[in-house]
Amino acid sequence: MIEAVIFDMDGTLIDSEPMWQQAEKQVFTSLGVDVTDDLAANTASMTTIGAAKFWYQQSPWHGPSISQAADNVVSCVAELILQKGKALSGVHDALAYLSEKQIKIGLATNAPERLIPVVLNALNIAHYFSVCCSSEDELSGKPSPDVYLSAAARLSVAPEKCLAVEDSVTGLLAAKAANMRTLAVPSSAQFNCDQFAQADFKLASLTGLTSQHLIGA
Structure with missing residues (x-):
């Protein structure tokens, strides 16, 4: 047994996948990344830091570090879960x-x-x-x-x-x-x-x- x-x-x-998608789009778009649906499909099964590295490779940004950007995504997801999880x-x-x-x-x-x-x-x-x-x-x-x-x-x-x-x-x-x-x-x-x-x-x-x-x- x-x-x-x-x-x-x-x-x-x-x-929660729609929440992750919304959070990623919000955070990485604000950093100048073109977050397309086709590319976003690649990050669905990644760790958060893995997804942040993926987007940085697509379009390197200035300002927040990769880990800071990943943390911002997590904070956004947490808010969405509390709102509608x-x-x-x-x-x-x-x-x-x-x-x-x-x-x-x-x-x-x-x-x-x-x-x-x-x-x-x-x-x-x-x-x-x-x-x-x-x-x-x-x-x-x-x-x-x-x-x-x-x-x-x-x-x-x-x-x-x-x-x-x-x-x-x-x-x-x-x-x-x-x-x-x-x-x-x-x-x-x-x-x-x-x-x-x-x-x-x-x-x-x-x-x-x-x-x-x-x-x-």
């Missing part, structure tokens, strides 16, 4: 179900650590999570398995007894590299993407989480 379920955050617990379908039910089953619950995200309490408190789900890990504290973000391995270690559960819940291919690859079982919950736009076929399970939303997803290989 699965002993721990480790969730991604952005796009899995909260539909809502849990995705099934999140509350899934967490309550896992808690009742006494399954350990963790978080492994590419998002900066300071955004974790903002999201969990805005959605009123912080009390479910025993461990929260950010790729900000790792050598490499997803698709590296580092953040998932850290979460499993802190939960004192072997990776092969963990189920990772992800909405992105990048996160799915990270979880698989960590030797975890995987549950993909892609957005409707990406649901039929061939790369999600490598997940052990796939759901349209977390409302479909059942005991069958907690059975190990």
Whole structure:
């Protein structure tokens, strides 16, 4: 049986991608960068600092450092989450179900650590999570398995007894590299993407989480 379920955050617990897009456009446009939709699609799965480096390579600016610009994006996202952050379908039910089953619950995200309490408190789900890990504290973000391995270690559960819940291919690859079982919950736009076929399970939303997803290989 699965002993721990480790969730991604952005796009899995909260539909924050539009907020990240809005924040990036606002911050980098103010620095003179032409933030096109096509280019912005490249930063969706990057860490915040990775996205800032990407935009700097597209159009170097004068003034704030790359890290300062990244921090400004995070601050903007935090404000947007507080204004309009809502849990995705099934999140509350899934967490309550896992808690009742006494399954350990963790978080492994590419998002900066300071955004974790903002999201969990805005959605009123912080009390479910025993461990929260950010790729900000790792050598490499997803698709590296580092953040998932850290979460499993802190939960004192072997990776092969963990189920990772992800909405992105990048996160799915990270979880698989960590030797975890995987549950993909892609957005409707990406649901039929061939790369999600490598997940052990796939759901349209977390409302479909059942005991069958907690059975190990």
